[in-house]
Amino acid sequence: MARQQVASMLAVALIVGAIFGSVPTAVQSMGVCYGPLGSNLPSSSQVVELCKSVGIQGMRIYGPHKPTLDAMRNSGLGLLLDVGNDKVCELAASPCSAAAFVRDYVVPYYPAVDIRHIAVGNELNGCATDCIVPAMRNVHAALADAGLTGAIKVSTSVNYYTVVRDAFPPSSAAFARPYMADVARFLETTGAQLLANVFPYFAYAGNPGGAISLGFATFRPGAATVTDPGNGLTYRNLFDAMVDGVYAALDKAGAPNVSVVVSGSGWPSAGGFGASLENARDYNQRLINHTHGKDGPQGTPRRPGRMETYVFSMFNEDLKMGDPTARHFGLFYANEEPVYPINFRID
Ligand SMILES: *[C@@H]1O[C@H](CO)[C@@H](O)[C@H](O)[C@H]1NC(C)=O
Ligand SMILES: *[C@@H]1O[C@H](CO)[C@@H](O)[C@H](O)[C@H]1NC(C)=O
Numbered sequence: 001m002a003r004q005q006v007a008s009m010l011a012v013a014l015i016v017g018a019i020f021g022s023v024p025t026a027v028q029s030m031g032v033c034y035g036p037l038g039s040n041l042p043s044s045s046q047v048v049e050l051c052k053s054v055g056i057q058g059m060r061i062y063g064p065h066k067p068t069l070d071a072m073r074n075s076g077l078g079l080l081l082d083v084g085n086d087k088v089c090e091l092a093a094s095p096c097s098a099a100a101f102v103r104d105y106v107v108p109y110y111p112a113v114d115i116r117h118i119a120v121g122n123e124l125n126g127c128a129t130d131c132i133v134p135a136m137r138n139v140h141a142a143l144a145d146a147g148l149t150g151a152i153k154v155s156t157s158v159n160y161y162t163v164v165r166d167a168f169p170p171s172s173a174a175f176a177r178p179y180m181a182d183v184a185r186f187l188e189t190t191g192a193q194l195l196a197n198v199f200p201y202f203a204y205a206g207n208p209g210g211a212i213s214l215g216f217a218t219f220r221p222g223a224a225t226v227t228d229p230g231n232g233l234t235y236r237n238l239f240d241a242m243v244d245g246v247y248a249a250l251d252k253a254g255a256p257n258v259s260v261v262v263s264g265s266g267w268p269s270a271g272g273f274g275a276s277l278e279n280a281r282d283y284n285q286r287l288i289n290h291t292h293g294k295d296g297p298q299g300t301p302r303r304p305g306r307m308e309t310y311v312f313s314m315f316n317e318d319l320k321m322g323d324p325t326a327r328h329f330g331l332f333y334a335n336e337e338p339v340y341p342i343n344f345r346i347d
Pocket of ligand 1: 255
């Protein structure tokens with residue numbers, strides 16, 4: 001292509017970017033978390049078709065489920081693949097078991113399945129956290145042995161509330177758990193992203209006295225802003241403040257170049273304080289819009305640019321234990337009807 005043509009295309013791209021607030025090269029990705037703990041859920045291939053039909057671009061699954069991996073072949077959906085929490089210490093203890101994981105669940109599927117991240121553990125607690133970094137190392141080495149370094153990133157998925165302390169203002173945040181320093185260094189060295197589950201809902205619901213406004217928690221346009229005295233950045237929503245807390249913690253842990261992928265975020269439509277169809281729809285639609293940079297500059301104040309976000313979750317999962325809200329995070333009922341109208345196609 002002639003240099004001039006390239007230059008004029010670039011100029012057009014920059015103008016388009018200036019008008020619409022995002023440069024087209026910064027492809028964003030909006031996925032969903034597909035948990036299996038619901039009765040009468042559709043088959044994996046029906047779920048993949050449903051995702052495609054509504055414009056969902058990626059999926060997270062919490063363990064290597066072969067029917068889902070098969071259904072995702074050539075679907076165009078990106079995949080965040082969890083190894084399964086019960087497997088992490090085995091993968092840590094044995095390079096051989098990491099090689100078997102890659103042999104069984106990655107090599108037969110990649111690249112027909114666009115595996116982007118492998119999550120070594122989801123919100124692990126207790127002694128199992130000792131296994132995270134050794135398991136990440138073994139899986140990373142097994143991918144390298146299979147010739148798959150680079151495209152597929154090895155990380156772990158953390159609960160914001162567990163791993164971040166001194167969260168406000170965001171610039172004061174640091175990691176609350178010693179193992180996170182090693183996780184951060186591993187990610188910095190390998191160029192992988194940190195996977196963080198970020199739920200403003202729980203901060204909102206945990207302060208029913210009104211310390212956090214519903215508007216700030218749900219990206220409502222015009223909600224009162226908060227300025228971080230540490231660096232002067234202004235926050236229009238709690239989500240960005242939380243994500244930037246993770247960035248501040250990464251920075252302090254010596255991993256300033258690591259990006260954050262939001263591996264789960266959502267709002268329940270029933271079952272607890274602030275849980276309603278309206279709030280869930282507002283939060284999730286604005287989260288989608290925010291990920292696409294439709295509500296202002298793309299990214300967070302501290303880290304402008306591309307975002308990758310997974311909405312939690314695809315279905316209402318009636319078999320989940322615990323708090324009643326846990327069964328009401330879904331975008332869809334098991335019969336594939338939407339719980340409330342939601343639009344993933346906003347470009
Ligand atoms: C972060 O990236 C910059 C620019 O590529 C590099 O010079 C620096 O060494 C990196 N920092 C760390 C801690 O790896
Ligand atoms: C999301 O973005 C679309 C496209 O820009 C816009 O039409 C819609 O009103 C936005 N929705 C919300 C809830 O902000």
